[in-house]
Amino acid sequence: MQAFELLRADDLQHALSAAANTPAEGQGSTPVRFLAGGTTLLDLMKLDVERPARVIDIHRLGLDRVETIEGGGVRIGATLRNSDLANHPLIHSHYPVLSQALLSGASAQLRNMATTGGNLMQRTRCVYFRDTATACNKRQPGSGCSAIAGFNRNLAVLGTSDQCIATNPSDMNVALTALEATVHLEGPRGQRSVPIDEFFLLPGTTPQHENVVEPGELITHVSLPAPQPGNRSVYLKLRDRASYEFALASAAVVVTVSSGKISFVRIAMGGVGVKPWRSREAEAALQGQAPAPEVFRAAAEAALQGARAQSENGFKIELAKRCLQHTLTLATQAA
Structure with a gap:
């Protein structure tokens, strides 16, 4: 150091x-x-x-609270601990997908230290990014990507480029994406608010830029809109072991079924994308449909239609499809 x-x-x-x-x-x-x-x-x-x-x-800084805001949503402070957020009564009852995602991440000890803002800024767990003896465009632009021809079993199949295939490791960020969160920042040029789906950047030719945070800017809080009446939300994480492990594939689903048909749905996936992966294609395939296995399979196919496998992670494509199918089943089975 x-x-x-x-x-x-x-x-x-x-x-x-x-x-x-x-x-x-x-x-x-x-x-x-x-x-x-x-x-x-x-x-x-x-x-x-x-x-x-x-x-x-x-x-x-006093940025460690959950507060209700106008319109029925909530404001989550940037320094609030993950364990406190996951177990907050308001989050547990109104945004269960977020609570479930947080409790599936890391270990109890780490959740007692990790924060909302820190989770948003969390960097990839790609082994080459963390090893300064290897080439990594994210760590040293222009040096190359060792993962493409190396160990890439845990890395991304969506949103990749020939410069970087690293995944975003967070569970919380996947749930926040499905909940259509807004990230609030303050810095030298004042305050601004960024929808979470615009907060994270694709690697393209500049993988060293992972998000839109500018030098000197600080995340102050995250806001969530009021939950849709009658919605259900579920987070499902598939991994090599039951705890203290990053997702091979995960899915966050927020859905409302009215009169036997899906009237509202938001889908985000983790473990497979270079950022928390919002799938509007899957949402479009589900809108107005009656919940059914064949409908869920069609949505899963739509979600992974642009997937690009590497030498060791092709299994993730089918795994992610089945993960999303099962999450949709869980979210709609009591509707």
């Missing part, structure tokens, strides 16, 4: 000012990073992947 300056911010403006006043030229390739739970950042600093000159502790 390279030496860095640790600064503890007393409030939001102190944090933003400290970030803005960090010299662009410094010890590391990333001049400043905000520290919340540190469950990913500290690991990457130890591996010499992240090398910030200044780390700003934001624990004292």
